[in-house]
Amino acid sequence: MPNIIENLDIREAGAPISAANNTDSNSDRIDTSGYDGVIFICPIEDSVALGVATLTVEQNTADSDTGMAALSGAAATETSVENDDLNNKLLIVNVYRPLERYVQAVRTSATQNIAFGTLIAILYSGKKLPVSAHSTILDLVNVASPAESA
Numbered sequence: 001m002p003n004i005i006e007n008l009d010i011r012e013a014g015a016p017i018s019a020a021n022n023t024d025s026n027s028d029r030i031d032t033s034g035y036d037g038v039i040f041i042c043p044i045e046d047s048v049a050l051g052v053a054t055l056t057v058e059q060n061t062a063d064s065d066t067g068m069a070a071l072s073g074a075a076a077t078e079t080s081v082e083n084d085d086l087n088n089k090l091l092i093v094n095v096y097r098p099l100e101r102y103v104q105a106v107r108t109s110a111t112q113n114i115a116f117g118t119l120i121a122i123l124y125s126g127k128k129l130p131v132s133a134h135s136t137i138l139d140l141v142n143v144a145s146p147a148e149s150a
Contacts (some may be wrong), residue, residue: 011134023109025060036125037096039107043117047086051112055091059100
């Protein structure tokens, strides 16, 4: 059966972050070798008026935080206009064919409090299929044309 899941490597890349106005938190480093790209998805759990939430992607040739550099144009940013207006919304950055092997996402907050949810990374267009579930996946269920349950 055709299965998009077999073409993706989905993983948890960063734990939730409590509300703060000075967050600067790096995700797990992601090895993109063998993939065309990676999508980072981060929910905003709580926002205060004038809080600035940003998700930026960095890259490096080495699996090291030292030497990571922000990618041009690879930042999703939103400013809260009023309390809670960013709640339950997403920041998403897609990096297609990064020029260096390792990438990480950086969640930052400024001015007022922002709380971030669990950061998800999805690597796509893998060269070796099927992709087995990452160790952060507890259970992955895939159904095709399922009947209704009784």
